[in-house]
Amino acid sequence: MTTTVATASLSVRELGKRYGERWALRRVSFEAAPGERVAITGPNGAGKTTLLTILAGIQPPTEGSVGQPGGEVGWVPQQPAVYSKLSVRENLALFARLERVPDVRSSVEAMLEQTGLGDRAGEEVGRLSGGSKQRLNIAIGLLAGPAALLLDEPSSSLDPRQRERLWEFIGDLAQGGTTIVWSTHNVQEAERCADRLLVLADGELVFAGSPRALEEAVGASERELDFEAAFVAFLHEQGH
Amino acid sequence: MRWLLLKDLQILRRSPLLVALLILSPVIIALLIGFALSRGPDEPRVAFLNLVPSNETTFDLGGRTVDATQYSGRLFEAIDPVRVKTRAEAIEKVRSGDALAAVIVPEDAADKLRAELQGAGERPTIEVFYNASDPVKASFVESTVKSRLADANLALSGQFTKVAASYIGLLLRGGGFSLLGQRIDVLGLQRAKTILEAVQASLPARDPGRQALQRAIDFAGLAIDNLDLSNNVLASINQPIRIHRTVLGGKRTPLESFAVAISVTVSLMFVTVLLASGMLALEREENAFPRLVRGLVSRIGLLAEKIGLAAVCAGVVAFAMLAGVGLFVDLDWGRLPLWLLALGAGALAFAALGVAIGGLAREVRAASLLAIMLSLPIAFLALVPNGAVAGGLYDVIRVVSALFPFKPALQAMNAALNDSDPALPVPLLHLLALTLGFGALARLALRRFG
Numbered sequence: 001m002t003t004t005v006a007t008a009s010l011s012v013r014e015l016g017k018r019y020g021e022r023w024a025l026r027r028v029s030f031e032a033a034p035g036e037r038v039a040i041t042g043p044n045g046a047g048k049t050t051l052l053t054i055l056a057g058i059q060p061p062t063e064g065s066v067g068q069p070g071g072e073v074g075w076v077p078q079q080p081a082v083y084s085k086l087s088v089r090e091n092l093a094l095f096a097r098l099e100r101v102p103d104v105r106s107s108v109e110a111m112l113e114q115t116g117l118g119d120r121a122g123e124e125v126g127r128l129s130g131g132s133k134q135r136l137n138i139a140i141g142l143l144a145g146p147a148a149l150l151l152d153e154p155s156s157s158l159d160p161r162q163r164e165r166l167w168e169f170i171g172d173l174a175q176g177g178t179t180i181v182w183s184t185h186n187v188q189e190a191e192r193c194a195d196r197l198l199v200l201a202d203g204e205l206v207f208a209g210s211p212r213a214l215e216e217a218v219g220a221s222e223r224e225l226d227f228e229a230a231f232v233a234f235l236h237e238q239g240h
Numbered sequence: 241m242r243w244l245l246l247k248d249l250q251i252l253r254r255s256p257l258l259v260a261l262l263i264l265s266p267v268i269i270a271l272l273i274g275f276a277l278s279r280g281p282d283e284p285r286v287a288f289l290n291l292v293p294s295n296e297t298t299f300d301l302g303g304r305t306v307d308a309t310q311y312s313g314r315l316f317e318a319i320d321p322v323r324v325k326t327r328a329e330a331i332e333k334v335r336s337g338d339a340l341a342a343v344i345v346p347e348d349a350a351d352k353l354r355a356e357l358q359g360a361g362e363r364p365t366i367e368v369f370y371n372a373s374d375p376v377k378a379s380f381v382e383s384t385v386k387s388r389l390a391d392a393n394l395a396l397s398g399q400f401t402k403v404a405a406s407y408i409g410l411l412l413r414g415g416g417f418s419l420l421g422q423r424i425d426v427l428g429l430q431r432a433k434t435i436l437e438a439v440q441a442s443l444p445a446r447d448p449g450r451q452a453l454q455r456a457i458d459f460a461g462l463a464i465d466n467l468d469l470s471n472n473v474l475a476s477i478n479q480p481i482r483i484h485r486t487v488l489g490g491k492r493t494p495l496e497s498f499a500v501a502i503s504v505t506v507s508l509m510f511v512t513v514l515l516a517s518g519m520l521a522l523e524r525e526e527n528a529f530p531r532l533v534r535g536l537v538s539r540i541g542l543l544a545e546k547i548g549l550a551a552v553c554a555g556v557v558a559f560a561m562l563a564g565v566g567l568f569v570d571l572d573w574g575r576l577p578l579w580l581l582a583l584g585a586g587a588l589a590f591a592a593l594g595v596a597i598g599g600l601a602r603e604v605r606a607a608s609l610l611a612i613m614l615s616l617p618i619a620f621l622a623l624v625p626n627g628a629v630a631g632g633l634y635d636v637i638r639v640v641s642a643l644f645p646f647k648p649a650l651q652a653m654n655a656a657l658n659d660s661d662p663a664l665p666v667p668l669l670h671l672l673a674l675t676l677g678f679g680a681l682a683r684l685a686l687r688r689f690g
Contacts (some may be wrong), residue, residue, distance in 0.1 A: 081527040085251040098536040
């Protein structure tokens with residue numbers, strides 16, 4: 001299954017990843033447009049994290065290619081990848097320098113303002129709440145001004161209020177033109193926040209389209225299924 | 241890499257308690273090991289009761305004055321004597337644990353000794369009471385008392401030998417000695433032979449008395465010849481075995497200097513291994529590793545940064561410790577470049593071991609635990625001396641020790657400090673090989689690190 005968009009900021013072609021004899025990912029192709037919010041979902045072991053880590057450049061694919069015609073890709077791991085003994089500002093400055101950002105000081109200030117962490121800039125990260133840490137985590141992913149931001153289950157460790165603030169923040173980023181691609185187990189969150197859904201099962205892309213399209217594919221309204229039930233029914237129909 | 245290094249130093253600066261523990265505990269352990277190695281066991285407290293009247297501690301032995309207190313003085317060199325006044329007090333000191341043992345010299349000891357020297361009476365007996373509550377110390381006390389009493393016996397037997405030799409000299413050459421206040425002259429065999437020969441010569445050639453006198457002269461000659469050898473024989477009995485010390489293999493290093501090398505190496509090992517393993521594991525624990533290696537820092541660059549950081553920090557700590565020890569122990573500061581070379585090579589090898597441990601353990605606490613659990617036995621194995629265990633087992637220990645940096649680092653430090661064997665280049669090359677080996681192992685471990 002392949003999806004194409006007119007002006008992609010991220011382009012994936014026939015991507016495959018094999019561990020020994022097992023294919024964790026097979027012939028996955030899709031494109032994501034600037035400002036588009038793409039949720040990658042599927043059962044455990046479907047290959048979601050494998051796909052994201054290949055897109056982020058953490059591991060190479062066995063076959064296929066990843067194109068970044070729009071520019072750099074930012075990466076936000078599932079657990080905040082920040083140093084708890086450093087302050088918010090020091091973390092941002094460190095990663096800005098490692099990313100070779102031309103103007104470290106102004107990039108840091110911009111990120112502090114964008115994430116709303118300006119008033120806690122001098123605080124040690126170890127003392128921040130999970131939500132604030134996650135915002136910093138995302139801010140670090142955005143330091144190099146990427147065209148696309150990849151997030152691995154960004155809301156999994158957050159409470160509902162923190163989740164809400166996170167999706168507001170991500171929504172603002174998307175409105176600013178950043179492509180957002182994230183993996184999630186939470187299909188209701190995907191339904192609510194994603195423009196497009198990519199469903200992986202056993203390493204294969206079995207669905208690519210809007211949440212509404214998935215509901216229609218299983219006749220959710222006729223069968224009076226909510227989105228989660230529709231998702232499960234879809235996977236069942238696909239033999240998963 | 242520069243920014244990562246600065247970040248790590250900043251993290252260390254923000255963790256003063258951790259850094260203090262990281263530096264102090266290895267230094268304290270190292271100093272304790274060095275102190276224990278360079279110093280013999282403590283002098284045990286031993287209750288001492290001498291019941292011999294003070295005016296009887298000296299006596300005449302074959303014309304020589306023997307002072308019994310000089311023999312108890314030898315025992316006092318090895319113990320901390322607690323003087324008591326009664327036998328019951330001595331025993332109570334042992335029972336209560338105030339003293340580990342009690343030595344009681346009975347009041348008839350000098351009389352018995354004197355009588356023994358005159359060939360009558362029984363040998364004097366010294367009573368020793370032990371407290372066995374601490375088996376190690378009890379064993380030490382027992383062996384100390386036994387050894388010192390053996391020394392005293394040996395010294396007395398030396399006196400006996402001299403007295404016996406003087407009596408033999410008297411029989412041989414004649415002379416005078418005092419007995420019960422009377423001066424007694426002894427003719428002596430040599431003079432007796434001379435007299436007999438003179439008497440024999442004055443007799444007529446066919447006188448039957450000449451033959452009898454010849455037999456007496458022959459006996460005197462035989463006795464003179466054999467008694468002349470008796471001094472050597474008695475000296476041999478006094479000291480039957482002479483010891484000639486020869487050092488084979490390796491230059492002789494004073495124990496104190498070797499203890500300095502051990503202290504510094506132990507300290508260097510703990511600081512480096514703990515720091516390198518902990519700082520690498522921290523990258524994973526903070527989830528920063530995947531973010532770093534997606535183009536920001538190479539994996540080898542990350543390992544090099546941790547190795548460099550740990551080696552420099554631990555090298556500084558070890559050098560400071562060496563300089564501190566140098567205030568109390570005579571060190572040859574002219575060899576400073578060699579010290580730095582040994583410290584640098586040792587620190588790099590320990591740091592490479594540390595990152596391998598950090599890479600395998602993947603968590604700071606697990607890495608620290610693994611570092612300690614691995615380092616301590618390796619250090620102790622490397623200190624097992626040749627001959628202390630069976631040959632086959634020692635070969636195994638030698639191979640295991642060669643696979644880890646402690647032994648070559650200790651050899652390098654000892655060579656740098658004390659010019660000992662093997663010469664410095666040998667352990668330096670060994671350490672270089674181990675640095676590369678453990679570095680490669682750490683790189684492999686990073687495959688499953690993310």
